[in-house]
Amino acid sequence: MTTPSRPDTARNASPYLYGTELEAVSQVLADGQYGHTAVTEQFEQEIARYLGVPDAVAVTSGTAALHCALLAAGVGAGDEVVVPSMTFCATVQAVRAVGAIPRFVEVNPDTLCVEPDAVLAALTGRTRAVLPVLYGGRAVDLGAANDTLHERGIAVIEDAAHAFGSRLNHLRVGATGALTCFSFGPIKNLTCGQGGAVIPRTSAEARKLRGLRMLGVVQSQAERQATTGYTVDGFGLRYQLSAINAAIGLAQLRRFAEAEKTRRELWCAYRDALRPVDGVTLVDVNVSHSVPHLCVVRVRRREQVFRLMKERGIAVGVHYPPNHLQEAFKPWYRPLPVTEQVGEEILSLPFHQHLTVAEVHHVAASLADAVAQAQAGGAQ
Template sequence: MTTAPAASGTQRNASPYLYGQEAAAVAQVLESGQYGHTALTEEFEDRVAAFLGVTDAVAVSSGTAALHTALLAARVGPGDEVIVPSMTFCATVQAIRAVGATPRFVEINPATLCVDQQVVLDAVTESTAAVVPVLFGGRAVDLSPIHSALEERGIAVIEDAAHAFGSLNGTRRVGATGALTCFSFGPIKNLTCGQGGMVIPRTPEEADTIRRLRLLGVTQSQTERASTTCRVDSFGLRYQLSGINAAIGLAQLGHFDTTVETRRRLWGTYRDALRTLEGVTLVDVGPRTAVPHLCQVRVGRRDQVFQEVRSREIGVGVHYPPNHLQPAFAPWRRALPITEQVGQEILSLPFHQHLTEDQINRVVADLGQAIKTARAVR
């Protein structure tokens, strides 16, 4: 049994997908009377670590919290620069600003929407403390050359894998390559906790730091905190993942193989249908190794096409407007012509597990008509 929200077909660009066990799992947590960080949170951490093939995983309250704590654990702070692609969700950049560092925006490869090694290396300055490459759309680009080049220089590489849970880099899953990796389990991610995130630490010391950060710097166990004293040893934040959210994640994890199969099949349906359209470039996520999170195309006259497709009640979107052009990040604006061109052409088609193949074919047909209409407008 699955549950579907209203207007979950072509009218939505993205939509949560539940398998039916999530509600019962949450009800059990509510009946227990323990809603915060519980043994379920730790079980979820253990299950994710086993799934990825890593020794540890630290659950936090969101993907943004994962990035924030990872940057803090890597000792990134005021006066530091962090290299980051401009083409990403603003949360990536806001996490950098949250630690007092400044973003150094770089170009993307237009074919993958991810960064290339040479672009990153050319952007390194004496102030560079970290690089945050984004695994856009779920594509598991090989970042090992960047790691190798920067590790000996003391520059941290923190992978923003918010889109890429379950994707493969060679034979290993993202998160199992030895990198400091951040996942998001938000409402529309391939695996959802309702809201949540995860950090895959590189060392036990890093894991300990992140665990202290997520719990306000408090280091005692639940039993010790029941005493009359509370020891706060360091700076911290309120970033725990609740048992309620962990219960949803555990239920989702039990069906993840089905999620992977479905999302790859739907992405393949789009790929086949889009081959008939002229003037459309599909962004290749590498679906044989990725768990696709988005289905994106590049089109000319994007804004006109967007409005025309929307008028047909098709839930297209734009992921994402380049961050270096956002008012909040104006002090760090620099010319990025490739990103700016892609930013004017990118269009996200409806992509979620409630879609049927017939609905996908309808989306593509309406997109084709919208492109013809936009071209006819002078």
């Protein structure tokens, strides 16, 4: 009799490819033009069409998108940016890259996203932007804060690195009026291998962003090839998305409905499997409106549970250690008791499109055992 194979939950998340990416990249390589080309511009157009917005500006990464968006919004030295501490450090490093000051705020412990009242309470006379993080793929609705932010000229710049494809009510994230930044990194909902995009609010902002991502040069590649010169109209960086990466993104976008379906099904499988487990709280991503990027739980005695899960060969992680406790951001420390508490409890479960529902159930059962073992050990 054959022994059933053990579910492969030890592997870390890796890009999920559909098979068409290789042909798309091969075509770019055969064409011999690897920089920002018409392929990049086609990717921008198709992203904009998918989101239902007039324009999208592709860049090299989600961090580059945040950096460019902050610059385009006029955020600079000495300005304050309201930002949750519960995010990847890239969010805060982008704030520091423009010389601005992070003003850390609490998150809702059930969603790990900021709430309007926390944002309003954090505003000062120096606040120039609010940077909500769409944690795990959940859209953030600042609701009652929006009128105040608009009246005070404070930009809303969304870190939507986790949230490509998600919705706020009936609108896709990116189409809700904020200056939205996406990541198309290796393991994001949609990957370019490496890449990102900014969704501008106006045509003037789109032009500004295109200059910023191309060393201040405002002409497209086709326009530059048709003349003997080009114009540099301001500061810029080398943040343009290569045709190779754009080709991967185009292939991914054409299959994105599959990613959306699979990610929702896997998250719901975790939700159902974990519902009866004592001592485990699932962080809510509002799955009916989201394309989930993470599956995160809160557990007591997290360090013991983490170790026990690793011993069982399950690739758990922590997203993220709170930034206001990091040495690099110590000058801007504020006490955030909710964030500090959840920072000691959060545990990311394996979540990627290579998973099967059977593997999800294996992870959930292992987590139940690990939590029970950790609690029993703590009671001794």
